[in-house]
Amino acid sequence: MERTLAASLAAHIGREVRLAGWLHRSRELANVTFLVLRDASGLVQIVTTDPAHRGIPEETVIEVTGLATANAKAPGGVELTEPRLRLLSDPAGTLPFDLFRPILKAGLPVQLDHAPLALRHPSRRRAFELAAASVAGFRGVLDARRFVEVSTPKIVASATESGANVFGIDYFGRPAFLAQSPQFYKQMLVGVFERVYEVGPVFRAEPHDTTRHLSQYTSLDAEWGFIEDHRDVMRVLRDVIAGMMATAAERVGGELPVVPEEIPSIHFADALDMISKSTGEDVRAEPDLAPAHERFLGDWARTEHNSEFVYVTGYPMVKRPFYTHPDRQRPEFSNSFDLIFRGVELVTGGQRLHNEADYRAALRALGADPAPYESYLQAFHFGMPPHGGFAIGLERWTARLTEAANIRQTTLFPRDLHRLNP
């Protein structure tokens, strides 16, 4: 007999079905036992008087054959009666916390220590289903625009991109590093495919213990050529975000924010001006936005533009990486942007330099030795179009979508300063 999923049981009322899943709950009354079976689709109540069905530990994997029976009092209006039951696993051990309660009461550290178990709680799954759907939406939008998906090296010869916070590796006796982003590679590949994207892990040896940083996270990277400037990048990113949201809504559902046709945008200098005027504290000389400023702008966008999203453009060149393209009119500002989602920076992007001479000048200005950059500079030596791109942090995206307090709630097996297990 084909397996029936919990969520589709109501379509089988009056018929014999076979279910399989985890024993989510066992409630033994004097004359009757209520079992709840959990599978990937949901929960089903099973009513039994068979004494052999008592005493099975919760989380044991079972197969149940029985009659799908309408019962207005049962969750979903249907339950399984006259069950025959077979164990598919050995009886489960004693649980360190209850999974059957609607709210998972264990604290986050306990949940993380018992991730293989805690993640089974229905309340934990939704974030990851949203993540998977969002990534599918990201790919869908870019595939339709003839982007090519690529895989780039995660082991690199030098800690070139930002210099700090890299993990060192022993590479056959030579030093090497874990890549902090696919930035250099995706740019080089614009020279090959014009338009590329990558979904993959990036690594930051983040020495601070915060609720929004991880040592490994999933970066949704895109980069493409033949743009005018960063505003082209922002337009595509808007469509990508809208596609992620649409696929999340379609596959997972629930309350999800609306992505406006045009995301409101404010120049960095105007943002600091506004914050200074509004708070009375003069922050106009700041080179970057503090988290409190991002929250301010998030509130402003929600109030003034009815948008959960806001672009901040033109960050000062001093705070952006050397490959950033300056604003030709005001060269102390950049053709770059951040996208703030619900008051937190979610995406960084912009236009990049595309001429070798500009790269060499930028490295010179930093006093950086160009030697470790030579294989990257090759691409620009041989002709590269004006180009740009962006990177979205996936776990941060789902944390904002689900309004999780800690990014570890939207990471299956987080890695941080203290945690390497499971």
Added chain:
Amino acid sequence: MERTLAASLAAHIGREVRLAGWLHRSRELANVTFLVLRDASGLVQIVTTDPAHRGIPEETVIEVTGLATANAKAPGGVELTEPRLRLLSDPAGTLPFDLFRPILKAGLPVQLDHAPLALRHPSRRRAFELAAASVAGFRGVLDARRFVEVSTPKIVASATESGANVFGIDYFGRPAFLAQSPQFYKQMLVGVFERVYEVGPVFRAEPHDTTRHLSQYTSLDAEWGFIEDHRDVMRVLRDVIAGMMATAAERVGGELPVVPEEIPSIHFADALDMISKSTGEDVRAEPDLAPAHERFLGDWARTEHNSEFVYVTGYPMVKRPFYTHPDRQRPEFSNSFDLIFRGVELVTGGQRLHNEADYRAALRALGADPAPYESYLQAFHFGMPPHGGFAIGLERWTARLTEAANIRQTTLFPRDLHRLNP
């Protein structure tokens, strides 16, 4: 004016168009110059008599506006005439090898040293477009069967899976390792989502310099629960492979092998028997297949079953990892398989153990300390269904599809014993 792609120029004959791309070729005759522009879609010939259009180095990025003109002698029956030309990049440097010739003549090491340039050659791109399309096909088949895409840690606390060939990392002063596969994580996640897949990098400190091994490759991993045995896994894998091929055919095209409705299958013991009889060399006591045996079986499948694919099932338990499920009838053999594609092992898969007691017994039999496995064993302590899965090496897949002699030809920026750059 909207940009027109090279491949769609014929649809614009008689009209003014704007093209952009790389100067693929410049051929200067006495009275006329033929330029060839290359973009992501193909090549276009440009005819010009303007002296300013001479002397532009190949690979410089240009924008050309002009008239799409029918010309039976031009490639594709169309060319651009009366061009106005604008450089979008500085003039390119002198190329170390010609890109305009139909065949890229540089040797593989030279190509790899100049990857950002060599990959631009049209002959190099197809493999990566096939790879991207194949991954899309992989996801498409599994998404339709309600698999959930996941991201798992690439930094792990112990070198537990195979013990050898791992890269060590300095993780905030503690030793850690790069994950050799997502095996443990995808199994734990079967307990959460029932069905999962991951496309991501895996790392092997492969100390041998071969044409088919890399230090980093892309693994297409799937794992799911509620199977009967490895034959269920083989049936799904067949559909996945067929989906990969179909999407590759649809998006890239060209001559691609047919995936039979049922992939022929031979038991390991029968395979050795057949090889022994056919070659006269008695290999029946061998615990594994040598590359020559895989080639033999590839030829056999092609000749006898008209199939480029063949399953070898029931590999001896001694050669399979400790989580492998034995064949209940013949416990020295396993419920596992390899899929051989064109004479090379492409996929390994099978049924896994699902009861904690069996894991502990398997580790005991190996004399292994269970301590580093405890967080993995947790999943089995709390009830896991019978499950299995497989892993496909993406670069190896495209190498076999394109019949590339060396896996480095189907890897954008390969990492091996000697190579960390670009």
